Amino acid sequence: MTNQTKSQFIAVASITSELSAVMVVAKEISLAAANAKAIAFRAGDKAKGFQPITDFINELAKETIELVTNINIYALVLYRLTVNEFQKTTAYNKFEAAAKMAEGAVYAKSMQDPVDQAKLSMQDCQRQFKRDVSQLLGQLEAVMHHARAARVIAANSRIEASQAGEYLQSLQAVAESVDKAAHTIHDNVQRCRIALSIYRNS
Amino acid sequence: MKMTKIYEGSHQWIMFGRDEGKPNNIIDTNQYVVRTPNRCLLLDPGGAELFAPMMAAVLHHAPVDQITDLFASHQDPDVISSLGLWDQALTNAKLHAPAIWEGFLRHYSCESIEYVPIPDNGGTIKLESVELQLIPAHYLHSSGNFHVYDPQAKILMSGDVGAAIEAPDSPIFVDNFAAHVEKMRYWHQRWMPSNQAKRVWIERVRNLDIDILAPQHGRMFKGDDVKRFLDWFDALQVGIAV
Numbered sequence: 001m002t003n004q005t006k007s008q009f010i011a012v013a014s015i016t017s018e019l020s021a022v023m024v025v026a027k028e029i030s031l032a033a034a035n036a037k038a039i040a041f042r043a044g045d046k047a048k049g050f051q052p053i054t055d056f057i058n059e060l061a062k063e064t065i066e067l068v069t070n071i072n073i074y075a076l077v078l079y080r081l082t083v084n085e086f087q088k089t090t091a092y093n094k095f096e097a098a099a100k101m102a103e104g105a106v107y108a109k110s111m112q113d114p115v116d117q118a119k120l121s122m123q124d125c126q127r128q129f130k131r132d133v134s135q136l137l138g139q140l141e142a143v144m145h146h147a148r149a150a151r152v153i154a155a156n157s158r159i160e161a162s163q164a165g166e167y168l169q170s171l172q173a174v175a176e177s178v179d180k181a182a183h184t185i186h187d188n189v190q191r192c193r194i195a196l197s198i199y200r201n202s
Numbered sequence: 203m204k205m206t207k208i209y210e211g212s213h214q215w216i217m218f219g220r221d222e223g224k225p226n227n228i229i230d231t232n233q234y235v236v237r238t239p240n241r242c243l244l245l246d247p248g249g250a251e252l253f254a255p256m257m258a259a260v261l262h263h264a265p266v267d268q269i270t271d272l273f274a275s276h277q278d279p280d281v282i283s284s285l286g287l288w289d290q291a292l293t294n295a296k297l298h299a300p301a302i303w304e305g306f307l308r309h310y311s312c313e314s315i316e317y318v319p320i321p322d323n324g325g326t327i328k329l330e331s332v333e334l335q336l337i338p339a340h341y342l343h344s345s346g347n348f349h350v351y352d353p354q355a356k357i358l359m360s361g362d363v364g365a366a367i368e369a370p371d372s373p374i375f376v377d378n379f380a381a382h383v384e385k386m387r388y389w390h391q392r393w394m395p396s397n398q399a400k401r402v403w404i405e406r407v408r409n410l411d412i413d414i415l416a417p418q419h420g421r422m423f424k425g426d427d428v429k430r431f432l433d434w435f436d437a438l439q440v441g442i443a444v
């Protein structure tokens with residue numbers, strides 16, 4: 001197995017690992033939203049500005065979970081494609097070696113067709129892999145967009161929390177947890193994108 | 203890869219082995235080819251490492267599109283881990299292999315090759331006018347194991363039975379049975395798990411008219427050495443690791 005193939009396997013496998021962490025964090029945001037909603041309800045008029053924000057947070061968490069679920073399915077497809085590409089590349093290399101070793105054999109020429117077919121299959125896999133990586137990067141960008149939106153919401157939450165009197169601390173804690181979660185999602189997804197982006201144009 | 207024609211009649215048997223390009227840390231194997239006018243059967247075609255030299259060697263005897271059949275005596279990697287590569291090279295081929303190993307062997311990838319499961323009681327492979335018998339050899343050493351007998355050529359391809367670990371440049375036939383015994387003893391005692399299975403197999407094989415006993419490793423047995431081997435194996439206690 002070449003170093004590039006090894007890196008490709010690791011990159012694809014690491015997506016699932018990074019995204020499972022994102023999923024945990026997105027669920028935490030969802031919980032934070034439920035918690036914030038309860039606090040805002042108790043705070044009444046003092047947290048009036050905070051109430052619609054909780055709905056945004058919840059919606060954002062749900063969308064993130066949905067996106068990550070889809071990306072995980074897609075990552076599995078990409079992993080299978082990586083395995084397939086590895087098999088096709090191995091076959092092509094072995095077929096070429098066989099054709100070379102068979103030079104001078106009576107039926108050496110009959111190996112040409114399998115070599116050509118293996119080369120085509122391998123190139124098809126490589127093209128498909130690049131296409132799928134581009135699509136996956138697009139989906140990851142959507143998660144990043146959600147993470148950025150979550151940070152804006154967290155900033156707004158802090159402002160609204162500052163006007164919530166005795167509920168200030170509780171609501172600020174909610175804002176902090178949303179902000180922290182958004183950071184984590186951003187960083188994990190960014191790592192996925194860096195790992196994959198080299199294959200988009202390779 | 204050394205190629206030796208061991209039978210020439212209405213069809214041919216060719217033995218392939220002693221591959222000088224083989225990595226040192228993998229076991230040396232014998233592959234056999236049965237060639238009829240328009241078809242070609244590979245018996246225990248070997249591991250993935252061996253695919254290229256084996257394919258290149260076969261091309262001295264048959265074009266790729268006439269490699270129509272593969273046979274795997276059992277599931278071991280040195281027997282058939284090249285399956286995934288044959289599967290991509292051959293467009294119209296069948297794999298004859300023990301039925302009980304089907305779900306396992308498919309892990310090597312078997313998409314275009316048709317898996318023909320051999321039932322426990324054996325069967326036949328028809329290769330144009332040649333009919334080969336699939337002789338049950340279960341538990342020798344694998345729990346689902348077959349040998350191939352050709353009544354015309356009087357050759358029994360005996361898988362791991364009769365095998366020995368040899369130097370890469372050793373002759374292909376046993377030339378001194380007494381001296382060869384020590385190369386086989388531990389192999390058979392350690393790899394073969396069942397004295398009962400061994401007795402049943404010997405009884406079955408003694409009824410066959412065999413000129414050449416052709417194992418998957420080491421040297422082949424010819425003429426009187428076939429009977430000598432059966433007698434020696436009959437007296438050997440196997441399954442010593444328990």
